[in-house]
Amino acid sequence: MVPSGNRTGLRRELGLVGLAATGVGSMVGAGINIVPFALQRSVPGIGNHVLPAYFLAAVPAVLAALCYAMLGSAMPRAGGSYVYASRSIGPYTGFLASFSQWFGLCIAIGVVSYVIPPFLRDTLLAAHWTDAAAILDHRGVRLTVALGFLWTFVLVNLRGVKAVSRTLVPLVALVFVCSGLVVVTGFTHSPADYVALVQQRGESAMLVGTAGDFWTVVPPAAAVLFSSFIGFDVIAQAGGEARNPSRTLPMAIFLAIGVVGVFYFAFTGAVYRAVPWEYIAAASAKGDVTAPGLLTPLVPPAVGVLMMSGAALALIKDLPGMLLGVSRLCFAWAEDGVFPRAMATVDASSGTPRLALFTSAILSTLGILGGHFAGDFFLGVDILVTAMLVNFVIMALSVLRLPSYNPLLAREVRVLRARPLQMVVAVCALVSLTALLVVQCYRDLTATVPGWYAHSTLVWLVVMALGTLVYWRETRALAQRGGDLRAITRVLPPE
DSSP, X not given: OOOOOSOOSOOOOBOHHHHHHHHHHTTSSHHHHTHHHHHHHHSTXXXXXXXXXXXXHHHHHHHHHHHHHHHHHHOOOXXXXXXXXXXXXXXXXXXXXXXXXXXXXXXXXXXXXHHHHHHHHHHHHHTTOHHHHHHHTSHHHHHHHHHHHHHHHHHHHHTOHHHHHHHHHHHHHHHHHHHHHHHHHHXXXXXXXXXXXXXXXXXXXXXXXXXXXXXXXXXXXXXXXXXXXXXXXXXXXXXXXXXXXXXXXXXXHHHHHHHHHHHHHHHHHHHHHHSOHHHHHHHHHXXXXXXXXXXXXXXXXXXXXXXXXXXXXXXXXXXXXXXXXXXXXXXXXXXXXXXXXXXXXXXXXXXXXXXXXXXXXXHHHHHHHHHHHHSOSHHHHHHHHHHHHHHHHHHHHHHHHHHHHOHHHHTTOXXXXXXXXXXXXXXXXXXXXXXXXXXXXXXXXXXXXXXGGGOHHHHHHHHHHHHHHHHHHHHHHHHHTTOOHHHHTTSOOXX
């Protein structure tokens, strides 16, 4: 392994199970319980093409995961994507990729936090606790509960990575048990059962709809559904705290995306098998719909409560792992000197970069406030997709560029060691991810919205410009202190 300087204070305490739980915990949440059904509103006409769109989204996601696994096996350090790109292409490209990721994920943390209260409300309604559910409908209460969950998991992170792992593993297990009820319900009920239920409620008009042309609706839907696979990258950000990282990081990435990918197809397929897509489209046009909310009329109340509880837990368990990942990006920037140095300070008792964690949590809080005042979470989802597609494109470029830019590190790659195979994967990833990014930006920029601030692409560009200003200021100060950023980013950061 390429030698690096002094120790950072981070502790290598995460094993394979903890790492995989961090990735899975950051993936199975809003991406499975809300997005595949709200998609009927955001991409009108997607109709019964949701599963093909999921498959189209999964291909570049798997390719991106392979790129991460290759880079992670050679550069197992905190800050994952920043380290990978800065050591493969250059420091500014590394900062651009990871700042995009940091911003997108912090906004996503805010979005997830903000949609937890409606899931808790629906759980209470399923249990017939209508008075308690009505309280969560108050905007002020919803905001307070969302902030409470966010900052609770900030406190968990402050205790260190072991506390995060011990929180995540049981939550992930509970989510799969409760969400499994959704899968069983969907595959044990026919569309005729649901049609009869809808007709009994006098909602037959909601069973009428027209699907759009396959190639018109599937690519933009795939760009949105790609957000469901975002989360395995959090594993890479914890590279500085993984035990035996060159082996466990790639294994955890493969395990997370494999398990989650299979579960996504089973879960979404089960819901769309039982519930006619026309009904989902009509319901989503009226308001937010969720998987358990659609299926609870088919099951006994106790089962409905468990299904709704699983959805709420799926959102809640997103938070600890995502907070861990975004804070390590700030830490990695500060370690190299491209962000305020104080962000790299690690608490001696917990091994946590506290200021980096607090900074990320503050941006996530702004994401909650944005969703609260805008009254819609889909702008946050679009920002996340745009930001992460840019990041993944740069990861593919990093695999292509690494041998020529940093041959010493290139020899440390432990996944797909044959260079021709690496290039095939990276080129396929680059082409497919770029295509999704173009589709996503076109869909966003041509959408009819209240103002420029509702275009995720323009918001992303503004934030990247602000991040660049911070980068230039810090790197100029580093140069004045005699630091050589190019030399710093030719070797791995300290462990």
